[in-house]
Amino acid sequence: MRPSENLPSSRREDIASPDKRDRAGEPGRSGAPVIAARGLDLVFETADAPVHALKDIDLEICRGEFVSLIGPSGCGKTTLLRVIADLERPTGGAITVNGMSPDEARRARAYGYVFQAAALYPWRTIEKNIALPLEIMGIDRAERQRRIGEGLDLVGLSGFGKKFPWQLSGGMQQRASIARALSFDPDLLLMDEPFGALDEIVRDHLNEELLKLWAKTDKTIVFVTHSIPEAVFLSTRIVVMSPRPGRIHEIIDCDLGPDRPLDIRDTPEFLAIAHRVREGLRAGHGYD
Numbered sequence: 241m242r243p244s245e246n247l248p249s250s251r252r253e254d255i256a257s258p259d260k261r262d263r264a265g266e267p268g269r270s271g272a273p274v275i276a277a278r279g280l281d282l283v284f285e286t287a288d289a290p291v292h293a294l295k296d297i298d299l300e301i302c303r304g305e306f307v308s309l310i311g312p313s314g315c316g317k318t319t320l321l322r323v324i325a326d327l328e329r330p331t332g333g334a335i336t337v338n339g340m341s342p343d344e345a346r347r348a349r350a351y352g353y354v355f356q357a358a359a360l361y362p363w364r365t366i367e368k369n370i371a372l373p374l375e376i377m378g379i380d381r382a383e384r385q386r387r388i389g390e391g392l393d394l395v396g397l398s399g400f401g402k403k404f405p406w407q408l409s410g411g412m413q414q415r416a417s418i419a420r421a422l423s424f425d426p427d428l429l430l431m432d433e434p435f436g437a438l439d440e441i442v443r444d445h446l447n448e449e450l451l452k453l454w455a456k457t458d459k460t461i462v463f464v465t466h467s468i469p470e471a472v473f474l475s476t477r478i479v480v481m482s483p484r485p486g487r488i489h490e491i492i493d494c495d496l497g498p499d500r501p502l503d504i505r506d507t508p509e510f511l512a513i514a515h516r517v518r519e520g521l522r523a524g525h526g527y528d
């Protein structure tokens with residue numbers, strides 16, 4: 241992705257600011273919470289029987305955090321992300337996003353959402369896919385072009401704007417969907433297993449790139465994953481969920497500092513956190 245000198249001045253200041261750099265390296269929770277959930281419950285009514293997807297979720301996520309949700313299949317990770325995004329309504333409890341209801345936050349375009357599959361429109365070029373939210377917002381053509389260029393640059397896809405999605409690899413398509421989610425510069429990025437379908441080498445690379453992007457832009461990121469190493473590598477905190485009804489079993493601080501080369505995964509500190517997450521998953525699962 242692009243070097244800092246190509247960034248807009250506001251973002252250059254972000255990188256230069258020692259405060260922000262330090263905060264990005266710590267599980268430093270600062271200011272009012274971006275997400276505050278209290279006693280959140282969600283029961284899906286189905287033709288067969290009610291499905292209790294989320295139960296009594298208490299969670300606060302502050303500005304600049306990178307929080308991963310991890311847990312067994314069906315434990316409600318996606319549902320929790322969708323509640324934050326106002327794609328599902330909780331049946332109990334309360335949640336605010338940037339101090340607003342999820343509905344208000346959605347209208348205020350407080351977040352970008354990246355799905356498991358890149359979900360790009362095949363008949364639109366990459367730049368037209370990135371432009372879509374901006375068109376919906378009524379942003380004029382010149383400003384759209386500026387933001388498309390910035391977004392492509394940010395995810396390392398400069399020169400690929402005129403291609404169609406099918407002309408790009410899976411990893412490049414996911415980068416494009418990240419650029420689209422960031423096109424209107426939301427403070428909050430919600431990512432649902434964005435790299436789950438990619439091979440490990442590409443996934444490693446995109447993990448590194450995502451960390452750099454996060455440090456550069458100072459976004460708050462909530463990230464769903466099944467992978468313990470991915471969660472430990474990326475996060476400042478890891479929320480370990482237990483099987484249905486999805487509850488928070490444990491929240492683990494992941495204070496590995498701001499510089500995380502891939503080989504940090506071989507260090508005792510990394511392995512100790514990964515071990516804690518694995519133990520949390522096992523205990524929450526109730527196998528033993």
Ligand SMILES: Nc1ncnc2c1ncn2[C@@H]1O[C@H](COP(=O)(O)OP(=O)(O)OP(=O)(O)O)[C@@H](O)[C@H]1O
Nearest residue numbers: 284286291293312313314315316317318319320484
């Ligand atoms: N719209 C829906 N109607 C009924 N049940 C649903 C609906 N959406 C999700 N569920 C159920 O709620 C539970 C939680 O689903 P969810 O997709 O959030 O889990 P998950 O932890 O993200 O799973 P995975 O890791 O497999 O993606 C599952 O049992 C799922 O079948």
